[in-house]
Amino acid sequence: xELAQYIIINNSLGMDKGKAVAQGSHxxxxxxxxxxxxxxxxxxxxxxxxxxxxxxxxxxxxxLFQSAKDAGLPCxxxxxxxxxxxxxxxxxxxxxxxxxxxxxxxYFSELKLL
Amino acid sequence: xELAQYIIINNSLGMDKGKAVAQGSHxxxxxxxxxxxxxxxxxxxxxxxxxxxxxxxxxxxxxLFQSAKDAGLPCxxxxxxxxxxxxxxxxxxxxxxxxxxxxxxxYFSELKLL
Numbered sequence: 001x002e003l004a005q006y007i008i009i010n011n012s013l014g015m016d017k018g019k020a021v022a023q024g025s026h027x028x029x030x031x032x033x034x035x036x037x038x039x040x041x042x043x044x045x046x047x048x049x050x051x052x053x054x055x056x057x058x059x060x061x062x063x064l065f066q067s068a069k070d071a072g073l074p075c076x077x078x079x080x081x082x083x084x085x086x087x088x089x090x091x092x093x094x095x096x097x098x099x100x101x102x103x104x105x106x107y108f109s110e111l112k113l114l
Numbered sequence: 115x116e117l118a119q120y121i122i123i124n125n126s127l128g129m130d131k132g133k134a135v136a137q138g139s140h141x142x143x144x145x146x147x148x149x150x151x152x153x154x155x156x157x158x159x160x161x162x163x164x165x166x167x168x169x170x171x172x173x174x175x176x177x178l179f180q181s182a183k184d185a186g187l188p189c190x191x192x193x194x195x196x197x198x199x200x201x202x203x204x205x206x207x208x209x210x211x212x213x214x215x216x217x218x219x220x221y222f223s224e225l226k227l228l
Binding site: 007009016017018019020021022024025026028029030032044047048050051052053054081113114 | 123132135139143158162166167195228
């Protein structure tokens, strides 16, 4: 078993690199509260593998988030406060895990790297 | 007092957006272990403000990290394992805080947004 955290960026918003880093980090930090501490510790001690992916629309982001969440995977969706660059309420990113990469494949294997 | 977390990206490595998100998130997550829990909770409940900045060289990254760390600020420096894109051992990013923005100004106010 290899643990990875998946960070999925909404590529339809045209966020620049700094904005994407901020939103991806929001998601990465937020989801950790939904993962058991032992799993988080194991993942941290093994290099904290993160896989950063993209989707082409807000619908795709929300649907994928909902599917993974409904399946019981630990997920956190980020809604931007809209103070910079993009409209308030925009769904910018979500993160899932750390989870076993095999369990993640069903949801994320079709997505492209950001 | 307003809390913010600072994420500083080493812009000399030519990381693409996905790589920058991964390295920035590594830093963001790592430094939280060095901040007291009450401060982290307050910060999370107030929008988890993150400020993403850049430096132009590895030397600048390491020197700034060391200065902030020597002053007692909670900081985490990320060294990449080099599995993708960049050479193993590259210093990619560091994060500091959440800390009071006033305390941070001395170290980070001269830097440009990524």
